[in-house]
Amino acid sequence: MIKAYAALSPTSPLAPFEIERRPPGPEEVQIEILYCGVCHSDLHTARNEWKGTIYPSVPGHEIVGRVVAVGDKVQGFKPGDLAGVGCMVDSCGHCHPCHEGEEQYCEQGFTGTYNGPVFGGENTFGGYSQSIVVKESFVLNISHDEKDLASVAPLLCAGITTYSPLRHWGAGPGKKVGIVGLGGLGHMGVKIAHAMGAHVVLFTTSPGKAEDGLRLGADEVCISTDAKQMASYANQFDFILNTVAAPHNLDAYLQLLRLDGTMTLVGAPAEPHPSPAVFNLIFKRRQLAGSLIGGIRETQEMLDFCALHSIVSDIELINMDYINTAYERMLKSDVKYRFVIDMSSI
Numbered sequence: 614m615i616k617a618y619a620a621l622s623p624t625s626p627l628a629p630f631e632i633e634r635r636p637p638g639p640e641e642v643q644i645e646i647l648y649c650g651v652c653h654s655d656l657h658t659a660r661n662e663w664k665g666t667i668y669p670s671v672p673g674h675e676i677v678g679r680v681v682a683v684g685d686k687v688q689g690f691k692p693g694d695l696a697g698v699g700c701m702v703d704s705c706g707h708c709h710p711c712h713e714g715e716e717q718y719c720e721q722g723f724t725g726t727y728n729g730p731v732f733g734g735e736n737t738f739g740g741y742s743q744s745i746v747v748k749e750s751f752v753l754n755i756s757h758d759e760k761d762l763a764s765v766a767p768l769l770c771a772g773i774t775t776y777s778p779l780r781h782w783g784a785g786p787g788k789k790v791g792i793v794g795l796g797g798l799g800h801m802g803v804k805i806a807h808a809m810g811a812h813v814v815l816f817t818t819s820p821g822k823a824e825d826g827l828r829l830g831a832d833e834v835c836i837s838t839d840a841k842q843m844a845s846y847a848n849q850f851d852f853i854l855n856t857v858a859a860p861h862n863l864d865a866y867l868q869l870l871r872l873d874g875t876m877t878l879v880g881a882p883a884e885p886h887p888s889p890a891v892f893n894l895i896f897k898r899r900q901l902a903g904s905l906i907g908g909i910r911e912t913q914e915m916l917d918f919c920a921l922h923s924i925v926s927d928i929e930l931i932n933m934d935y936i937n938t939a940y941e942r943m944l945k946s947d948v949k950y951r952f953v954i955d956m957s958s959i
């Protein structure tokens with residue numbers, strides 16, 4: 614048995630809990646978890662906001678740690694190596710998306726690192742725990758300096774969830790890109806879009822975050838609650854990445870897209886957004902899209918890109934028993950800009 618933190622019901626705070634981990638099979642890697650990031654999806658799941666949470670629920674899918682044992686068929690990792698695990702631990706491996714390296718869109722449904730069996734099977738327990746055993750093909754290499762390890766953890770979800778759509782929709786030199794919301798995902802989006810060479814405008818509801826936005830890599834900051842400031846950005850954006858975790862008026866951002874521009878939603882609020890006005894789409898052939906994390910190959914590409922560009926997350930390191938307070942602060946948009954749990958504190 615190992616130590617973990619679990620929610621036992623939608624309304625119970627997270628609390629100490631013991632779980633079992635299997636010994637590593639021939640193709641599996643056993644990782645001692647050193648740090649785990651706190652994603653807003655952890656909160657949505659622990660509180661059953663998306664429905665379908667299986668209890669006990671052990672969240673955590675921004676996992677970094679040290680390999681302690683490997684199965685005899687494992688070639689890419691050995692004990693002592695640093696390793697990362699993101700949102701997925703398995704997928705069917707033979708459908709079209711899996712062949713394309715887009716396991717997150719697996720036609721059978723990928724197995725989540727926690728609350729895994731969306732389509733049946735056993736529950737999975739995430740990174741708010743001392744160790745994890747994962748198939749080698751779902752384990753990531755970490756090439757950042759070891760001293761930055763805690764700040765690398767959020768790349769495993771917040772990093773890839775912003776990197777993948779920024780790449781897919783072509784963020785780069787000559788492109789004007791908006792990032793909506795400066796939380797865990799948003800601050801990674803600002804850093805990555807800037808490193809890709811785009812002109813980055815941050816949209817935030819928190820005037821107090823404007824200075825940080827510029828420091829993190831935004832070229833401009835727009836306070837999205839100020840209608841005048843919003844109007845001054847009309848019809849300019851090639852791409853807007855919307856990371857907001859709550860329902861809000863999408864029209865305010867659709868109006869900022871130029872001809873053929875796209876706004877992609879990665880924020881996944883529990884309640885739907887009010888439906889946007891059709892005219893805001895048809896008049897400039899604008900597109901409203903969505904995107905889910907990123908595949909394993911692309912996650913490795915993102916980690917290597919971030920190592921090359923010295924990109925890590927801005928974090929607040931916390932002890933495990935601070936997690937319920939961290940959730941409350943996350944709900945108030947009071948995170949600068951990702952909580953990461955020091956797992957030695959469990």
Ligand code: NAP
Binds near residue numbers: 797
């Ligand atoms: P977070 O750290 O809480 O950041 C969300 C940000 O949204 C806040 O910091 C705030 O930024 C803004 N915001 C919050 N409430 C708002 C409101 N009522 N109106 C306007 N803006 C508001 O959350 P996160 O971890 O980045 O996650 C964001 C969302 O993405 C969550 O729903 C999460 O489940 C989802 N997610 C999706 C994927 C995917 O694959 N698609 C992956 C990971 C997470 P400002 O203070 O700057 O306004």
Ligand code: ZN
Binds near residue numbers: 700770
């Ligand atoms: Zn996440």
